[in-house]
Amino acid sequence: MKMIVKDFGILALIAAFACGVGLVVDRFRDEPIGLAYRTPAQRLSVPVGQNQSADLSAGPEENVEISMVIEIIDLDRLGQLMEEKRVVIFDVRPNIFFRMGHIPGAHSLQEKEFETDLNSAKLLIDKALEDHKQIIIYCSGTHCSDAGKVAKKLSDLGYGNLMVFESGWEAWQEAGLEEEQESL
Amino acid sequence: MRSSASKILIHWFVRILLGGLFIYAGAGKLKDPSSFSDAIASFSILPLHLVNFTALSLPVFEIVIGLMLLVPLVSSLRIGAFGLILLNLLFIGILTSAWARGIRADCSCFGVTLPLPPHWKIPVAILRDMFFLVAAVFLWMSGFRRSGMDRKPSQIEAHI
Numbered sequence: 178m179k180m181i182v183k184d185f186g187i188l189a190l191i192a193a194f195a196c197g198v199g200l201v202v203d204r205f206r207d208e209p210i211g212l213a214y215r216t217p218a219q220r221l222s223v224p225v226g227q228n229q230s231a232d233l234s235a236g237p238e239e240n241v242e243i244s245m246v247i248e249i250i251d252l253d254r255l256g257q258l259m260e261e262k263r264v265v266i267f268d269v270r271p272n273i274f275f276r277m278g279h280i281p282g283a284h285s286l287q288e289k290e291f292e293t294d295l296n297s298a299k300l301l302i303d304k305a306l307e308d309h310k311q312i313i314i315y316c317s318g319t320h321c322s323d324a325g326k327v328a329k330k331l332s333d334l335g336y337g338n339l340m341v342f343e344s345g346w347e348a349w350q351e352a353g354l355e356e357e358q359e360s361l
Numbered sequence: 362m363r364s365s366a367s368k369i370l371i372h373w374f375v376r377i378l379l380g381g382l383f384i385y386a387g388a389g390k391l392k393d394p395s396s397f398s399d400a401i402a403s404f405s406i407l408p409l410h411l412v413n414f415t416a417l418s419l420p421v422f423e424i425v426i427g428l429m430l431l432v433p434l435v436s437s438l439r440i441g442a443f444g445l446i447l448l449n450l451l452f453i454g455i456l457t458s459a460w461a462r463g464i465r466a467d468c469s470c471f472g473v474t475l476p477l478p479p480h481w482k483i484p485v486a487i488l489r490d491m492f493f494l495v496a497a498v499f500l501w502m503s504g505f506r507r508s509g510m511d512r513k514p515s516q517i518e519a520h521i
Binding site: 180181184185187188191192194195196198199200202203206210211212213214216217220318319320321322 | 391394395396398399400402403409410412413414416417418419420421422425426439440443444447505
Protein backbone atom coordinates (compact mmCIF):
# COMPACT_ATOMS: atom_id res chain seq x y z
CA MET A 178 0.00 0.00 0.00
CA LYS A 179 2.85 2.31 0.93
CA MET A 180 4.44 1.65 -2.45
CA ILE A 181 1.19 2.43 -4.31
CA VAL A 182 0.89 5.78 -2.51
CA LYS A 183 4.53 6.52 -3.33
CA ASP A 184 4.00 5.58 -7.01
CA PHE A 185 0.90 7.77 -7.09
CA GLY A 186 3.00 10.68 -5.81
CA ILE A 187 5.62 10.09 -8.51
CA LEU A 188 2.88 10.01 -11.16
CA ALA A 189 1.54 13.32 -9.83
CA LEU A 190 5.03 14.79 -10.27
CA ILE A 191 5.20 13.40 -13.82
CA ALA A 192 1.78 14.95 -14.53
CA ALA A 193 3.01 18.34 -13.27
CA PHE A 194 6.13 17.97 -15.45
CA ALA A 195 3.92 17.09 -18.45
CA CYS A 196 1.82 20.22 -17.89
CA GLY A 197 4.92 22.40 -17.83
CA VAL A 198 6.50 20.79 -20.90
CA GLY A 199 3.19 20.92 -22.81
CA LEU A 200 2.81 24.64 -22.17
CA VAL A 201 6.45 25.41 -23.04
CA VAL A 202 6.29 23.36 -26.28
CA ASP A 203 3.14 25.27 -27.29
CA ARG A 204 4.91 28.60 -26.83
CA PHE A 205 7.48 27.60 -29.44
CA ARG A 206 4.95 26.47 -32.06
CA ASP A 207 4.41 28.47 -35.24
CA GLU A 208 0.74 28.70 -34.31
CA PRO A 209 0.37 28.20 -30.55
CA ILE A 210 -3.12 27.15 -29.47
CA GLY A 211 -2.87 28.96 -26.13
CA LEU A 212 -5.10 28.17 -23.19
CA ALA A 213 -8.42 29.54 -24.44
CA TYR A 214 -10.29 26.96 -26.49
CA ARG A 215 -11.75 28.12 -29.79
CA THR A 216 -13.88 25.93 -32.05
CA PRO A 217 -12.49 25.20 -35.53
CA ALA A 218 -14.89 27.78 -36.96
CA GLN A 219 -13.83 30.41 -34.40
CA ARG A 220 -10.21 29.76 -35.35
CA LEU A 221 -11.20 30.63 -38.90
CA SER A 222 -13.03 33.80 -37.95
CA VAL A 223 -9.87 35.75 -38.74
CA PRO A 224 -10.39 36.75 -42.36
CA VAL A 225 -8.03 34.19 -43.80
CA GLY A 226 -7.85 35.54 -47.32
CA GLN A 227 -7.39 39.20 -46.47
CA ASN A 228 -3.64 39.14 -46.19
CA GLN A 229 -3.20 37.27 -49.42
CA SER A 230 -2.65 38.62 -52.87
CA ALA A 231 -5.70 38.77 -55.06
CA ASP A 232 -4.17 36.36 -57.56
CA LEU A 233 -7.06 34.16 -58.48
CA SER A 234 -5.43 32.58 -61.50
CA ALA A 235 -5.60 29.16 -59.89
CA GLY A 236 -9.35 29.41 -59.56
CA PRO A 237 -12.02 31.91 -60.41
CA GLU A 238 -11.97 34.62 -63.03
CA GLU A 239 -10.58 37.95 -61.97
CA ASN A 240 -13.61 40.03 -62.92
CA VAL A 241 -15.93 38.18 -60.55
CA GLU A 242 -16.43 39.86 -57.20
CA ILE A 243 -15.33 37.35 -54.65
CA SER A 244 -15.19 37.55 -50.88
CA MET A 245 -11.91 36.23 -49.50
CA VAL A 246 -13.25 36.05 -45.95
CA ILE A 247 -14.31 32.61 -44.81
CA GLU A 248 -17.77 33.11 -43.35
CA ILE A 249 -19.17 30.89 -40.63
CA ILE A 250 -22.86 30.09 -41.05
CA ASP A 251 -25.53 28.29 -39.07
CA LEU A 252 -28.35 26.00 -40.16
CA ASP A 253 -30.85 28.84 -40.74
CA ARG A 254 -28.49 30.69 -43.05
CA LEU A 255 -27.69 27.48 -44.91
CA GLY A 256 -31.41 26.78 -45.36
CA GLN A 257 -31.93 30.29 -46.70
CA LEU A 258 -29.05 29.99 -49.20
CA MET A 259 -30.25 26.55 -50.30
CA GLU A 260 -33.74 27.92 -50.91
CA GLU A 261 -32.27 30.67 -53.06
CA LYS A 262 -30.24 27.99 -54.90
CA ARG A 263 -27.09 30.05 -54.37
CA VAL A 264 -24.86 27.30 -53.05
CA VAL A 265 -22.61 24.44 -53.94
CA ILE A 266 -22.11 22.21 -50.92
CA PHE A 267 -19.11 20.05 -50.12
CA ASP A 268 -19.05 17.31 -47.50
CA VAL A 269 -15.45 16.83 -46.34
CA ARG A 270 -15.97 13.76 -44.14
CA PRO A 271 -14.44 10.41 -45.17
CA ASN A 272 -16.32 8.92 -48.11
CA ILE A 273 -17.92 6.10 -46.09
CA PHE A 274 -19.82 8.65 -43.97
CA PHE A 275 -20.77 10.66 -47.05
CA ARG A 276 -22.29 7.53 -48.57
CA MET A 277 -24.20 6.75 -45.38
CA GLY A 278 -25.90 10.12 -45.52
CA HIS A 279 -25.29 13.72 -46.52
CA ILE A 280 -27.04 17.00 -47.20
CA PRO A 281 -29.07 16.64 -50.43
CA GLY A 282 -27.06 17.85 -53.40
CA ALA A 283 -23.74 17.88 -51.53
CA HIS A 284 -20.57 16.66 -53.21
CA SER A 285 -17.78 14.73 -51.53
CA LEU A 286 -14.45 16.52 -51.06
CA GLN A 287 -12.63 14.50 -48.42
CA GLU A 288 -10.13 16.39 -46.31
CA LYS A 289 -7.93 13.28 -46.13
CA GLU A 290 -7.96 12.94 -49.95
CA PHE A 291 -8.03 16.65 -50.73
CA GLU A 292 -5.52 16.69 -53.60
CA THR A 293 -7.21 13.78 -55.41
CA ASP A 294 -10.80 14.91 -54.82
CA LEU A 295 -10.05 18.50 -55.77
CA ASN A 296 -9.45 17.43 -59.38
CA SER A 297 -13.12 16.55 -59.78
CA ALA A 298 -14.37 19.31 -57.47
CA LYS A 299 -12.43 22.08 -59.25
CA LEU A 300 -14.87 22.31 -62.17
CA LEU A 301 -17.82 22.56 -59.79
CA ILE A 302 -16.12 25.27 -57.74
CA ASP A 303 -15.11 27.31 -60.78
CA LYS A 304 -18.63 27.08 -62.19
CA ALA A 305 -20.14 28.03 -58.83
CA LEU A 306 -17.95 31.12 -58.54
CA GLU A 307 -18.78 32.15 -62.11
CA ASP A 308 -22.44 31.94 -61.16
CA HIS A 309 -21.78 34.03 -57.99
CA LYS A 310 -22.69 31.11 -55.78
CA GLN A 311 -21.33 30.37 -52.31
CA ILE A 312 -19.15 27.36 -51.58
CA ILE A 313 -20.41 25.71 -48.39
CA ILE A 314 -18.16 23.27 -46.58
CA TYR A 315 -19.20 21.07 -43.69
CA CYS A 316 -17.99 18.08 -41.69
CA SER A 317 -19.42 16.08 -38.80
CA GLY A 318 -20.07 18.84 -36.25
CA THR A 319 -18.97 21.89 -34.29
CA HIS A 320 -15.76 20.32 -32.98
CA CYS A 321 -14.74 18.74 -36.26
CA SER A 322 -11.80 20.58 -37.77
CA ASP A 323 -11.89 19.14 -41.31
CA ALA A 324 -14.28 21.75 -42.74
CA GLY A 325 -12.02 24.55 -41.51
CA LYS A 326 -8.94 22.81 -42.90
CA VAL A 327 -10.51 22.42 -46.35
CA ALA A 328 -11.77 26.02 -46.33
CA LYS A 329 -8.25 27.19 -45.49
CA LYS A 330 -6.72 25.03 -48.25
CA LEU A 331 -9.20 26.39 -50.82
CA SER A 332 -8.58 29.93 -49.62
CA ASP A 333 -4.83 29.38 -49.96
CA LEU A 334 -5.43 28.25 -53.56
CA GLY A 335 -7.11 31.57 -54.23
CA TYR A 336 -10.75 30.52 -54.03
CA GLY A 337 -13.24 32.81 -52.35
CA ASN A 338 -16.94 32.89 -51.43
CA LEU A 339 -16.19 30.19 -48.89
CA MET A 340 -18.52 29.43 -46.03
CA VAL A 341 -18.21 26.87 -43.25
CA PHE A 342 -21.45 25.37 -41.98
CA GLU A 343 -20.12 25.10 -38.42
CA SER A 344 -22.54 22.72 -36.75
CA GLY A 345 -22.34 20.37 -39.75
CA TRP A 346 -23.94 17.01 -40.27
CA GLU A 347 -24.86 16.66 -36.57
CA ALA A 348 -27.11 19.74 -36.70
CA TRP A 349 -28.62 18.69 -40.03
CA GLN A 350 -29.55 15.28 -38.60
CA GLU A 351 -30.80 16.72 -35.31
CA ALA A 352 -33.10 19.04 -37.23
CA GLY A 353 -34.56 15.94 -38.90
CA LEU A 354 -34.00 17.33 -42.39
CA GLU A 355 -34.01 15.28 -45.55
CA GLU A 356 -30.90 13.18 -46.14
CA GLU A 357 -29.41 11.79 -49.30
CA GLN A 358 -27.64 8.44 -49.34
CA GLU A 359 -25.50 6.54 -51.76
CA SER A 360 -25.11 2.78 -52.03
CA LEU A 361 -22.28 1.46 -49.84
CA MET B 362 13.36 -23.13 -18.55
CA ARG B 363 11.52 -22.81 -21.87
CA SER B 364 8.41 -21.58 -20.09
CA SER B 365 10.45 -18.96 -18.25
CA ALA B 366 11.96 -17.74 -21.54
CA SER B 367 8.55 -17.53 -23.19
CA LYS B 368 7.22 -15.62 -20.16
CA ILE B 369 10.02 -13.08 -20.54
CA LEU B 370 9.30 -12.82 -24.26
CA ILE B 371 5.58 -12.23 -23.68
CA HIS B 372 6.39 -9.73 -20.92
CA TRP B 373 8.68 -7.72 -23.21
CA PHE B 374 6.32 -8.03 -26.17
CA VAL B 375 3.46 -6.49 -24.14
CA ARG B 376 5.80 -3.89 -22.68
CA ILE B 377 7.16 -2.76 -26.06
CA LEU B 378 3.71 -2.87 -27.68
CA LEU B 379 2.04 -0.74 -25.00
CA GLY B 380 5.00 1.61 -24.55
CA GLY B 381 5.33 2.10 -28.31
CA LEU B 382 1.61 2.65 -28.79
CA PHE B 383 1.41 5.31 -26.09
CA ILE B 384 4.52 7.11 -27.37
CA TYR B 385 3.03 7.04 -30.88
CA ALA B 386 -0.36 8.25 -29.65
CA GLY B 387 1.19 11.02 -27.55
CA ALA B 388 3.46 12.18 -30.38
CA GLY B 389 0.52 12.34 -32.81
CA LYS B 390 -1.50 14.50 -30.41
CA LEU B 391 1.49 16.68 -29.57
CA LYS B 392 1.99 17.34 -33.28
CA ASP B 393 -1.59 18.50 -33.84
CA PRO B 394 -2.94 19.87 -30.52
CA SER B 395 -5.80 21.76 -32.21
CA SER B 396 -7.39 18.55 -33.48
CA PHE B 397 -6.90 16.90 -30.10
CA SER B 398 -8.49 19.87 -28.30
CA ASP B 399 -11.47 19.57 -30.71
CA ALA B 400 -11.73 15.88 -29.88
CA ILE B 401 -11.69 16.63 -26.12
CA ALA B 402 -14.29 19.39 -26.52
CA SER B 403 -16.56 17.07 -28.51
CA PHE B 404 -16.96 14.85 -25.43
CA SER B 405 -18.50 17.81 -23.51
CA ILE B 406 -17.00 16.54 -20.26
CA LEU B 407 -14.47 19.27 -19.39
CA PRO B 408 -15.16 22.98 -18.92
CA LEU B 409 -13.97 24.74 -22.07
CA HIS B 410 -11.22 26.65 -20.21
CA LEU B 411 -9.53 23.32 -19.37
CA VAL B 412 -9.72 21.84 -22.87
CA ASN B 413 -6.51 23.29 -24.32
CA PHE B 414 -4.59 22.80 -21.09
CA THR B 415 -5.48 19.09 -21.19
CA ALA B 416 -4.75 18.85 -24.92
CA LEU B 417 -1.27 20.25 -24.34
CA SER B 418 -0.28 18.25 -21.26
CA LEU B 419 -1.89 14.82 -21.75
CA PRO B 420 0.24 13.88 -24.80
CA VAL B 421 3.47 14.63 -22.88
CA PHE B 422 2.19 12.49 -19.98
CA GLU B 423 1.45 9.63 -22.41
CA ILE B 424 4.91 9.86 -23.94
CA VAL B 425 6.65 9.83 -20.53
CA ILE B 426 4.56 6.86 -19.39
CA GLY B 427 5.31 5.03 -22.67
CA LEU B 428 9.02 5.67 -22.24
CA MET B 429 8.92 4.40 -18.66
CA LEU B 430 7.61 1.05 -19.89
CA LEU B 431 10.56 0.72 -22.24
CA VAL B 432 13.20 1.52 -19.62
CA PRO B 433 14.50 -1.82 -18.28
CA LEU B 434 14.08 -0.93 -14.60
CA VAL B 435 11.58 -2.59 -12.28
CA SER B 436 10.48 0.65 -10.59
CA SER B 437 10.05 2.34 -13.98
CA LEU B 438 7.88 -0.56 -15.20
CA ARG B 439 5.77 -0.52 -12.04
CA ILE B 440 5.15 3.24 -12.08
CA GLY B 441 4.65 3.35 -15.86
CA ALA B 442 2.14 0.50 -15.78
CA PHE B 443 0.33 2.11 -12.82
CA GLY B 444 0.11 5.33 -14.85
CA LEU B 445 -1.30 3.39 -17.79
CA ILE B 446 -3.93 1.76 -15.57
CA LEU B 447 -5.06 5.18 -14.31
CA LEU B 448 -5.06 6.64 -17.83
CA ASN B 449 -7.08 3.78 -19.29
CA LEU B 450 -9.58 3.87 -16.42
CA LEU B 451 -9.98 7.59 -17.11
CA PHE B 452 -10.41 7.02 -20.87
CA ILE B 453 -12.92 4.20 -20.35
CA GLY B 454 -14.90 6.39 -17.93
CA ILE B 455 -14.98 9.32 -20.37
CA LEU B 456 -15.91 7.13 -23.35
CA THR B 457 -18.63 5.33 -21.39
CA SER B 458 -20.08 8.63 -20.21
CA ALA B 459 -20.09 9.95 -23.80
CA TRP B 460 -21.69 6.75 -25.07
CA ALA B 461 -24.39 6.95 -22.38
CA ARG B 462 -25.12 10.56 -23.38
CA GLY B 463 -25.46 9.58 -27.05
CA ILE B 464 -22.41 11.55 -28.15
CA ARG B 465 -20.96 10.26 -31.40
CA ALA B 466 -17.46 11.62 -30.99
CA ASP B 467 -14.23 10.26 -32.33
CA CYS B 468 -11.61 9.95 -29.60
CA SER B 469 -8.85 10.77 -32.09
CA CYS B 470 -6.64 8.67 -29.82
CA PHE B 471 -4.03 7.75 -32.40
CA GLY B 472 -4.38 10.78 -34.62
CA VAL B 473 -6.56 8.89 -37.09
CA THR B 474 -10.30 8.67 -37.64
CA LEU B 475 -11.54 5.09 -37.48
CA PRO B 476 -13.43 4.19 -40.69
CA LEU B 477 -16.42 2.95 -38.71
CA PRO B 478 -20.07 4.00 -38.59
CA PRO B 479 -20.44 6.81 -35.99
CA HIS B 480 -22.39 4.67 -33.50
CA TRP B 481 -19.61 2.04 -33.47
CA LYS B 482 -16.69 4.35 -32.80
CA ILE B 483 -17.08 4.73 -29.04
CA PRO B 484 -17.85 1.05 -28.23
CA VAL B 485 -14.82 -0.01 -30.27
CA ALA B 486 -12.64 2.55 -28.46
CA ILE B 487 -13.92 1.27 -25.08
CA LEU B 488 -13.07 -2.32 -26.04
CA ARG B 489 -9.61 -1.25 -27.18
CA ASP B 490 -8.97 0.62 -23.92
CA MET B 491 -10.16 -2.40 -21.92
CA PHE B 492 -7.58 -4.50 -23.76
CA PHE B 493 -4.91 -1.92 -22.89
CA LEU B 494 -6.12 -1.91 -19.29
CA VAL B 495 -5.77 -5.69 -18.99
CA ALA B 496 -2.27 -5.50 -20.53
CA ALA B 497 -1.32 -2.66 -18.16
CA VAL B 498 -2.56 -4.63 -15.13
CA PHE B 499 -0.48 -7.61 -16.30
CA LEU B 500 2.63 -5.41 -16.51
CA TRP B 501 1.93 -3.70 -13.21
CA MET B 502 1.54 -7.03 -11.38
CA SER B 503 4.72 -8.21 -13.01
CA GLY B 504 6.54 -5.05 -11.86
CA PHE B 505 4.99 -5.30 -8.42
CA ARG B 506 6.12 -8.93 -8.02
CA ARG B 507 9.62 -8.04 -9.13
CA SER B 508 9.70 -5.26 -6.55
CA GLY B 509 9.57 -8.07 -4.00
CA MET B 510 6.44 -6.84 -2.29
CA ASP B 511 4.70 -10.18 -2.45
CA ARG B 512 7.73 -12.33 -1.74
CA LYS B 513 9.39 -13.35 1.45
CA PRO B 514 13.05 -12.28 1.71
CA SER B 515 14.19 -15.88 1.28
CA GLN B 516 12.22 -16.15 -1.99
CA ILE B 517 13.76 -12.93 -3.27
CA GLU B 518 17.20 -14.27 -2.52
CA ALA B 519 16.32 -17.51 -4.30
CA HIS B 520 15.09 -15.51 -7.29
CA ILE B 521 18.33 -13.53 -7.42
